[in-house]
Amino acid sequence: MAVSKTVLGMNARNFLYIRPNNKPSAKRRADDKLATKKMLLAHDLPTPSLLATFYTGQDVRKFDWTQLPKDGFAVKPARGYGGGGILVFKNWEGLTGTTVNGETYTSKQLSSNIFDLLDGAFSLQYLPDKAFIERLIAPHSFFKKIAPVGLTDIRVIVFHNIPVMAMMRIPTQQSEGKANLQQGAIATGIDMRTGITSRALFHNNFIKRLPDAKIKASGIKIPDWDKLLLLAARTQEASGLGFAGVDLVVDAQKGPMVLEINSRPGLKIQNANLASLRTRLERVEGMDVPTPERGVEVAKSLFAESFSEKVKIVPKILPVIYPVTIKYKDRIITITAKLDTGAYRTSIDTELAKTLGIPFSEDKIYVKSASGRAYRSTVQLTFELTGKKITTVSSVVDRSYMKYQMIVGRVDLKGFLIDPDLEQEEGEDLSDIEEREE
Amino acid sequence: MRFFFLLTLLLLLAFSKPHVAAAQFADLYATPAPPSPTASASAKEKTVKQVTVPEAEQEKKVVLDLLNQRATGGANFKNFLPYAVVYAVKAGVPANTITLILLLPFLATIVVSFRYLIGFSGIGLLVPVALSITLLATGITPGFILLAAILLSSLFSRFILKRIRIMQMPKMALSMFVVSVFVVCILTASAVFGIFDVTSLSIFPILLLLILSDRINALFMERDLQETLLTIAVTLLLGVLGFVILSLDEVRAFVLLYPEIIFLLIPINILIGRYFGLRVTEYIKFQPVIKHGSK
Numbered sequence: 001m002a003v004s005k006t007v008l009g010m011n012a013r014n015f016l017y018i019r020p021n022n023k024p025s026a027k028r029r030a031d032d033k034l035a036t037k038k039m040l041l042a043h044d045l046p047t048p049s050l051l052a053t054f055y056t057g058q059d060v061r062k063f064d065w066t067q068l069p070k071d072g073f074a075v076k077p078a079r080g081y082g083g084g085g086i087l088v089f090k091n092w093e094g095l096t097g098t099t100v101n102g103e104t105y106t107s108k109q110l111s112s113n114i115f116d117l118l119d120g121a122f123s124l125q126y127l128p129d130k131a132f133i134e135r136l137i138a139p140h141s142f143f144k145k146i147a148p149v150g151l152t153d154i155r156v157i158v159f160h161n162i163p164v165m166a167m168m169r170i171p172t173q174q175s176e177g178k179a180n181l182q183q184g185a186i187a188t189g190i191d192m193r194t195g196i197t198s199r200a201l202f203h204n205n206f207i208k209r210l211p212d213a214k215i216k217a218s219g220i221k222i223p224d225w226d227k228l229l230l231l232a233a234r235t236q237e238a239s240g241l242g243f244a245g246v247d248l249v250v251d252a253q254k255g256p257m258v259l260e261i262n263s264r265p266g267l268k269i270q271n272a273n274l275a276s277l278r279t280r281l282e283r284v285e286g287m288d289v290p291t292p293e294r295g296v297e298v299a300k301s302l303f304a305e306s307f308s309e310k311v312k313i314v315p316k317i318l319p320v321i322y323p324v325t326i327k328y329k330d331r332i333i334t335i336t337a338k339l340d341t342g343a344y345r346t347s348i349d350t351e352l353a354k355t356l357g358i359p360f361s362e363d364k365i366y367v368k369s370a371s372g373r374a375y376r377s378t379v380q381l382t383f384e385l386t387g388k389k390i391t392t393v394s395s396v397v398d399r400s401y402m403k404y405q406m407i408v409g410r411v412d413l414k415g416f417l418i419d420p421d422l423e424q425e426e427g428e429d430l431s432d433i434e435e436r437e438e
Numbered sequence: 439m440r441f442f443f444l445l446t447l448l449l450l451l452a453f454s455k456p457h458v459a460a461a462q463f464a465d466l467y468a469t470p471a472p473p474s475p476t477a478s479a480s481a482k483e484k485t486v487k488q489v490t491v492p493e494a495e496q497e498k499k500v501v502l503d504l505l506n507q508r509a510t511g512g513a514n515f516k517n518f519l520p521y522a523v524v525y526a527v528k529a530g531v532p533a534n535t536i537t538l539i540l541l542l543p544f545l546a547t548i549v550v551s552f553r554y555l556i557g558f559s560g561i562g563l564l565v566p567v568a569l570s571i572t573l574l575a576t577g578i579t580p581g582f583i584l585l586a587a588i589l590l591s592s593l594f595s596r597f598i599l600k601r602i603r604i605m606q607m608p609k610m611a612l613s614m615f616v617v618s619v620f621v622v623c624i625l626t627a628s629a630v631f632g633i634f635d636v637t638s639l640s641i642f643p644i645l646l647l648l649i650l651s652d653r654i655n656a657l658f659m660e661r662d663l664q665e666t667l668l669t670i671a672v673t674l675l676l677g678v679l680g681f682v683i684l685s686l687d688e689v690r691a692f693v694l695l696y697p698e699i700i701f702l703l704i705p706i707n708i709l710i711g712r713y714f715g716l717r718v719t720e721y722i723k724f725q726p727v728i729k730h731g732s733k
Contacts, residue, residue, distance in 0.1 A: 007724045011554055012714035119605075182662065204726065271726040 007270055008278035017281060018264060021160070021242025027263040030241060034078035034132050036261055043238040045231065046257045048074070052133040060114050065107035066094045071136065075110070077117040078130040085122030087113065088136065100177070137257065140250040142223050146170055146213045150177025154190075154228060154248045157265050157277065158236035161295030162287065163229050164280045164303065166190040167272045168197060168222065172212055181268055186210065188217060189273035193304035195225025201272045228256045229299065233292030235261060275303075316386060316415065319422035324406065325384040328356045337406035339385075339418050345409040346381065346392055349399035352406070353379050360396060367395055388415070492532035501533045505695065519697040537690045538571065543703050544693075545570055545680040547710075552676060554710050557719030560673035561653045569650060569673065570680025572643040578681060580634040584624065584644065588651040591620035596655060617648065 008017075029035045040047040051073055054060050068089075075087040087105075089097045095107045105113070116122075117131040143152040150171030157165045167187045171177045174184035181187055186207070189198040200207050200217030210217050222228065232246040235258050245265025251257050270277050280303060289295045324337045326348075333356060345367070353360070364375040381394040385408065392412045399405055505524045527533050545567045553559045560566045573581040595616035599609050621644060629636045650673075657666045683689055693699060721728065 007716060007720070007727050009714070009716040009720045009724075010557075011717065016714060115603075201726065206726070268723070270724060274727055274730045276727060 003279050003282040005276060006278055007276045008267055008281070010267070012278060013264075013267060017159075017243045022244075022263045023240060026240035030239060030244070030261045030263040032078050032130075033076060033080070033260060034130050036239070037132070037134070039238060040235070040258055043234075045235055045238060046254055047259075048134040048137055048251075048257060050132060050134055054114055054118060054131040057115060057118065060111050060118070063111070065110070068092045068097075068133065069135065072097075073133050073136050075114065075117075075131065075133050077122045078132065079123040079127070080117075080129075081122065085117055090136075137249050137259075138252040140223060140252050140255075143250060146210060146215065146220065147172075148212055149173065150175070151179060151249060153179045153259055154222065154250075155265070155269060156229065156232035156246050156248065157244070157269060158232050158246055158295070159243050159281055159284060160287070161233050161237055161289045161292050162284045163192065163232050163296060163299040164284065165269055165273055165275065165277055166192060166229075166232075167269045170200075170210060172202075181266075186217070187268065187272040188220070189275075189305075190222065191305035191308045192229070192302075193300045193308040195222040195228070196220065196305075196308070197222070198273065198305050198307070204271065224250060224256055226296070229296045230292055231256045231258065233295045233299075237292050317417045317419050317422065318386065320418060320420055321404070322385070324408065326352075326356060326406075327382050327384070328358050331356050335405050337408050338404045339413060339416070340407045341410045341413060341418055343407050343409040344411060345395055346412050347376070347395040347397050347399075347407050347409070348379070348381065349402075349405040350396050351398075351400060353396050361393075365393075365395055385412075385416070492534060498527065498533065501694070502527055520695065523694065523697055533694060537694045538574075538684065540693050540697055540700055541684055541690070542567060543700060545683065547703050547706060548679065548683075549676055550707065550710055552672065554713060555717060557717030558672040558675075559669060560676045561650075561657065561669060565650055565653055566673050566676035567680060568646050569677030570684055572646045572650075573677060573681040574684050575643045576639065577634065578678070580628070580636075580639070581643070581647075583628070583634065584621065585647050585650065587620055587624040588617055588644075588647050589654060591617045592651045592655055593658070614648070617651070 029039060034053060037047055037050055041050070051068065052063060054063070070092055072088070072090045072092065074089070077085040080086065087110075088100045089105070090100050091098055096104060097110075098104055114131050117129055120127050120129045123129040137151060139147075139151055146152060147170045152168060152170050154166060154168050156163050167189060169179040169181065170186040170188065171179050172184055172186060176183065179185050184203065186200050186202045188200040190196070191198055197218055197220040200210065202211070207217055209215060228248055228250070232248060235246045236242075236244045239261050241261065241263050243263075243265075245262035247259040247262070249257050249259050267277065283302060284298065287298065289298055318339055320339055321336060322339055323334055325332060325334045333352075335352070345365070347367075358379045358381065360377045360379055363378060365378055367374055367376050376395040376397055378393050378395050380391070382389065382391045384390070390412050502524060505520055505527070523533075523536060526536060546563055549560060549563050549566050575581075576584065592613055595613040598616075599612060602609070625636050625639070628634050654666075654670055654673075657669055716724065
């Protein structure tokens, strides 16, 4: 099929994709954050939960400010433009709180602020607006690492169930923590098959390293990529828009979440991916993919970067005996462990735990083993197995008479295959991009 | 679409004979107007100002004489439009008004091509066109002085009214109050210090400028500063460009004598309306993809 090689411009986006695919009613809903949130909740799609809604001044006056969570929340207008009017609190002590910018607000000031939002101070053409308070997102540790300030988000453009292109937007000092490219946030292209960043763009220039986090900008593997893609496709399907830009974040506890939906997604994403949206859209036009699940499969096979062929998706095959590196505070120790799929949990030697200084936790667990049934002490353990960081609860037992000081149980062996025929490899395999998390 | 092309091409061929009338016609507009009481305004400005008001009876006669050069020998396929214009002028429609009305879609097409081909968007379609006409009515310097006065005063009033807790419409009425007082002051100052001629200024250009400044204010709220300034700059540029076109005697004469030219706008707008390639500014915006080649 002949497809256009030209870049997708505004003329083509508006006339060929937005107009025929996005109904006015769906567009109106996407422009209204509160209506979008209700739609997402109705479809059981994860989104930061709603703590309060304000439709009238009466709602603000009657609101009990002490019920707001102490660890922070976000106040937003339903139809704000370009992030205007959003207040993010990092803490709230009943009647006063501090925003992320360090300003202090009393409940009185906050309610006056919400009155302004209802008056339409931040909505288009000063039209009266609604306001709401939602739970704060605690970014996944991965995103905290790559962006010390602000909230990194992932924009996926989805066209009739098929994710077509994606980018990660990393806030910087310059963008004041906002994931807005115009204000100086970084955009990275993402390989659709693996979720690995391909390159990074900062003010239309390609950069090798992220300026704030000082790490390489390409080759970063975004966690939960498959889940993110599926969530984006399901959100587009639920939104009623045929052509949508879905903004996602990954919460530390709740995983991937939908932040907002855009009916007129920006086109700079093409620069970050060095790919034409028009080419990709024409390739999947009229494909009639029935479900988001199928759409994700199509996207992963059609829109893979060439480097993704080098990435192994197959589970890592390991021998039974393999070195693991245990870390506790500043102590690091590498020992040879037995990868035992016959055991449910990981267990380590009492002496070893003591040498490392890991405190035993209060809870004991009930264990059935070859040596009988018993209650065992446990420790919170973090170790690395061929570069993958695993955090688990391990039982502690005297293994001094055993050959290996540690057994890695099957709960901690997800994504690995154990092959008894395989001999232990020399050293660690560093060539594996798939498992790298930096 | 091809049908329109053929139609226009035919029309153009039909009237492609060079005509001396246009040049003579242009001379008409260049003849000096009766002397006005203020000496400060330039001769050019006076002729330009005349364009927005109906012409005098004797001028109308000249217009009709010139139009008769084409509207002779009975109405036929070739010259039915000049006939129509003569009919309208004889019936009492001012020739100046006809010219300006015929030129409006030209200005609109220029605004359209700036947006869809070049990528510079002004405020909507109507605002730049209205600005051109306003500038034509007031003259370029007074027009900009008034616009600046209205814009500054409305920004100022908005800044003050932001702190006052009242509903939106009363706020806008108060804003208009501040602007009105300010404009009266500016007009008085202009009359006293002879900055520009205020004797012939009507309320309608001021009203148009008020609407324009209201749209600019809304822009300041919706967009970031850079985007707003660019949009304003483009709007002013389009307004001035339109003003220049409208004030060219040759252009006005040509349109009045060859009204068929407006049919050319049909295929042009259809073509622009189906142009799905990149705008000129987008070639810069998407430089990385274009340079590296898309996969």
